[in-house]
Amino acid sequence: MVKDDNKIDFYDDNNHDYRDFWVGRDxxxxxxxxxxxxxxxxxxxxxxxxxxxxxGRLTPTLLEYSDQVILVDPSKKQLAIAKEKLAGLNVKFVQQQEKDNVPAEDASLDFLAMIRVSHHLPNPNPVFSEIARALKPGAESVIEIASEAHFVNRMRYLKQLKAVPSEPVAVGVHANGAEDDTPFVNHNPKTIEHQLEEQGLRVLEKLSVSNLRHRVFKENLPMSALLGVEKVAQRPLAYANFGPSIFFLVKKG
Ligand SMILES: C[S@@+](CC[C@H](N)C(=O)[O-])C[C@H]1O[C@@H](n2cnc3c(N)ncnc32)[C@H](O)[C@@H]1O
Structure with missing residues (x-):
């Protein structure tokens, strides 16, 4: 069983700046x-x-598709950086106080994005239930998960004659680079799909992302080639849950 406590402000760590995680990860x-x-x-x-x-790494992109964005995060530090970065844009900032809570009225949101968060959720079910509660009927959401079932891992499990676990798996690397107690888990996409459907979040589409993340590709192919492959392969590779990151587009109801 993966450890799961009530702490959610890991990204307030003063010794670490989450923006550094993205250096070299273009x-x-x-x-x-x-x-x-x-x-x-x-x-x-x-x-x-x-x-x-x-x-707010992805907030400007989300704003291209929405009139207004509410950026929610439990970390004061992340919100302070976001406020500076997104000044002048139609963004409202809300600090999340409670774990597993989506700070919004029932049926009030037209869309919710949750990218690179599920790897901090050893039990994502309560959050999925909150997302379903906060979305209007017919509203949509993009939910990303770090996948335990990516191709390289599947080969590792196969070598040990084991199946990919259906439960979340704790992984040894901390997402924000900090040597602390941040939970960091990979999920099984099939389990997630099932959990989403149970909350009335119907999966409309799935994409397999960062398919060439392996250093053999990253070190030997130019960026244009890496991204060219991404553009054409994200849809077909999703059928095999190939990549390390899976994006789900879901609809409420
Ligand atoms: C890896 S960052 C991703 C940020 C942004 N979505 C992106 O893709 O760049 C994870 C974010 O989730 C927040 N977080 C951590 N635990 C959370 C939780 N239980 N509920 C909601 N947000 C959480 C962190 O404060 C952090 O800002």
Missing amino acids: YEHEAELIAFKKLLEGRHYKLAMDYGGGY
Whole structure:
């Protein structure tokens, strides 16, 4: 059983700046932008939430598809950076006080994005239930998970004649780089899909993201080639849950 306590302000660690995590990860960032835009193409929302939005890495992109964004994060530090970065944009900032809570009225949101947050949720079910509560009927959400079932891992499990666990798996690297007690788990996409459906969040589409994250590719291929592959492969590779990050587009009801 993966440890799960009530702490949610890990990103307030003064010894660490989450922006540093992205240094040298241009490929992963661009791959996520490709996926996010692909899923949001042709859509426009009135009120959207960037849940666990951090310093607002993806908020400007979300604003291209919405009139207003509420950026929610438990970390004061991330929110302070976001306020500076997003000054002048139509963004409202809310500090999340309680674990597993989506700070919004029932059926009030047209859209919610939750990217790179589920790896801090050893039990994501209560958050999925909160997302379902806060979305209007027919509203949509993009939920990203760090996948335990990516191709390289599947080969590792196969070598040990084991199946990929259906439960979350604790991984040894802390997402924010800090040597602290931040929970960091990978999920099984099949379990997540099931959990989403149980909350009435119907999966409309799935993308496999950062498919060439392995250093063999990153060190030997130019960025244009890496991203070219991402553009064409995210949809077909999703059928096999190939990549380390899976983006779900879901609809309430
Ligand atoms: C890896 S960062 C991702 C930030 C942003 N979504 C992005 O993709 O750049 C994870 C964010 O989730 C927030 N977080 C951590 N635990 C959380 C929880 N239980 N509920 C909501 N947000 C959480 C952190 O404060 C942090 O800003």
